[in-house]
Amino acid sequence: MFLLNELALITLSAGILIYIALLFYSTKRRKMSRRNALGRIYKNWVHVRLQDNTPYNAIQAIRNVMMADSTFISALLILIGILVGLNSANFLDQSLFFGIPGITWGFIQFICNMFVSIFCLFSFILSIRMFARLSLLISGDPLNSSYTAQQGEELTNEAFISAQNHWMQGVRALMYLGSTLSWLVHPILSICVSIIVTVYLIRFQDIWVFKI
Template sequence: MIIDEIAFLIFLVCFIFYFIMFVHALKTSRPTKVRVLKLIYVNWVKTRLEEEDPVTAVQALRNFIYGNSTFVSALFILLGILVGFYSSAIPEQIDQLPSEEIFLTFQFLPVDLVRITTNVGMILFCLFNFIMAIRFATRLSILITGKPREFYTKQYEGIELTRDTLVSAQHHWSYGVRGLFYLAASLFWFVHSIIYIIFTLAVTIYLLISHDII
């Protein structure tokens, strides 16, 4: 149905537009909320390195890693449920689909396959970013306890690498969390295309306004 194509196009445009705006907000010098938070994260590293005992920093990073691990576990479960449920149903339908169930007039591309692919794609996007956040947070816990001030070369300084590691971990975590919002919206496509459109627009507007991006 034409409404499915429109819904998917709106979702794709909103997703790409938001993340372009978000990345721009991270790099701009304009004092946005996202920019201020980034400065606080950098200062957090500096403050933790000035402490003689890095236990507080390691504890905070451990909580951060646990939180990301919870998201990863839940997403793997959801991925298994979606793939397991539709892997057996879709092949049986392809040869006998009515025209209204075909996506963009491609006989080999049923709407249900596009739905599941969209959701799996969003799950993989979130998984990638949460796993990368865990990777950088684990590295950061080692860097903080390894006295990075004492190590440097002409191109790199230990403290600068430590700050960049925290910022990278935070960025990937932010991408993953925002991806969860769009994953939630894409799940509503299984309910109805109109609801899918409404939630996609609502999520995009909420994220843009609540994080001072526009």
């Protein structure tokens, strides 16, 4: 079991690091990726919405995303409470972490789950914050309220991109939360989930390059 726990931790860490590195690389290269294409679409969405004299549809769409954020936050708070209860009840693996006295693999599992859960929680909280700012900007006519129309559009666009980035970070972290939670069941399951999530994100989500 010790070797399996070690492999689970290495697979999880490697998957996250590889995904972050490739995501950063794909955003810096000139060739179009799915993530870069979505960024352009988001900017155009802001431009179109600001030209619309009736921003209610845009605000309703933002409200729907904020409600989804709130649902995720509530579920994560419940999950954090459950994890604290499991750790307090000594339900987790009690074998020593690399033979270090006082540190068990169960504690490492608990830390990994708490770290990913709290990261998700703060990502969704920041997403709500930026979506709230976006709704105020769109309804407040930023094109005429700023020094220049371009400045107003840039401020609104920055709020939308920031909100989307926090949302993206939270959703992707939720997928890796599945890996850390499955580690509580069995290390092999965690290894499989880590590999599947990493391949899925790289191949089908943010990093895959369009053939253009």
